[in-house]
Amino acid sequence: MGTCISREARARRKERKRNNKRLREARNASSPRDHHNISNGGRYGHRSRSEGGNGDLFALISLFLDECPLPSKESVQTLLNSLGLSDDFVESKHLPPSWHKNMCIVLGSLAEKMAGTAAVTIFNNNIRGYLMKMISYGLTYFPPAYGKSLKEKNTHSVRMFALLALEKFAQTRENQITISKMFSDNSGSHPLLKMEEYLKNEDVVRYWNAKQEGFCAQWALDNIYVSEYLKIGPDGLEARCDVSSFESVRCTFEVMDGVWYYEATVLTSGVMQIGLATKRSRFLNHEGYGIGDDASSVAYDGCRQLVWYNAKSQKHEHDNWQPGDVIGVLLNIPSGEVVFFLNGIPLREPNTEFLSNRQPAEGVFAAASFMSFQQCRFNFGASRFKFNPGRTFRHFNEFGRLTTAQRTIIPRRVRLEQLEKEHIPDDYCTICFAAPASTQLEPCNHDGFCSDCCNMMDHCPLCRTPIQDRIQKFNNNTKFDTVKSPSHSSISAFQRVNSQRRSIRATSAITNSSSGGDTTIRSTPPKDSNSTSSSAIARRHTQV
Structure with missing residues (x-):
């Protein structure tokens, strides 16, 4: 028994050091852009980091709380009582939206650590009232200090992290029933339905936080507050991570030869590693190993401006990616090269190590890894590519096919x-x-x-x-x-x-509905969850 505990302790220390290193590099990468790297007429110079630039701060708060020793139920209750959180708290304290956003992150982290009866105890009437008020913050409820002048784009993150906190509390069955009843008893229109509308509203397409909010609301409606390590969108083309581990997905369609291309649009600017992998690549989420961290995968990291292969990184000349940027991945098996693009601009040096160490019989998959609160959307050819890689290629949807069972999420x-x-x-x-x-x-x-x-x-x-x-x-x-x-x-x-x-x-499977073909991505969820159904929340099994 002592040996197992020692091995687990070493694994936790190794994971903690690896995650801390990632966050330090992410903070260093969040410095102002180096405009002399790429001469593009100032295309990036006018981009603001306000839409997702705080993603690494969110991850830091979550990771810090996750690595702290487990607090007692009494100490957590004392802390929450001292804060005085309640449904009237917002009106009595004139605090900016960023304060409420960070408080929702803290509540979500505490809910994740305090499982079972402890989570039920701290999820009292005051906390429930506060989070429900945050769900409607700037949507149907406007604080007196701001009134209707509260800018909508500043409230997306508040509502999203309030919803994520409710997801963490709902990991306990009793809390899940309580939360479902809270929404069922809510008078007026369902707040999550209004949040989901941001996915369809073209007027807010440049507000990437709005798209994230809509995605999280859609996930909660479809999955009855089941908390996953990695969330897969109902259309099968979007993935998001809301936990502190380093989660990975891999396309189920493998290619053996030829030239192939796919794109991924990043909705957040934090740590993600997007690239290619073979079946021998190991997705060790709790140890912090993802795509590019072994000899069987290669990845592009636009947050830290690195290309990863075999757990070693090489600095590249591209600027830090921003929400809305498009990452292109060109796999040229005959020439043994992998070329990464940022908004149509290729790296000067292609990667050749990945394919040189690949066995001829090994297939290659599209793959990606995500840190906390990161999200991106894949395009395997179902829609028109944003950029042309400059040579003839094939896309995954030309050849990938799904069975009826695989099409149903x-x-x-x-x-x-x-x-x-x-x-x-x-x-x-x-x-x-x-x-x-x-x-x-x-x-x-x-x-x-x-x-x-x-x-x-x-x-x-x-x-x-x-x-x-x-x-x-x-x-x-x-x-x-x-x-x-x-x-x-x-x-x-x-x-x-x-x-x-x-x-x-x-x-789980990311599926792609296209008349020309289908491509899926698989993810690795965590431990089982005792979930109950609720007709007020669960609406459908997604058929694509």
């Missing part, structure tokens, strides 16, 4: 109920339960795993012995084929196995 609570009823054969992999157990590990001779899971491990998950060979068994275990163990990875096998189990057992 089901809320995770429903999917977990279906998995509980699903029969799993006894001879299936004990890690993913998705493929036959056809592999035996040497020298320990433990078996019961599929080849895909074994290829993602360096140590046996049962005895922790380093894996030297993987023996494939076929035809009722009568034929064996030895596969040598890869030697380039030294990441903890214990964490990797757990991460793989989560990613296989609970998988």
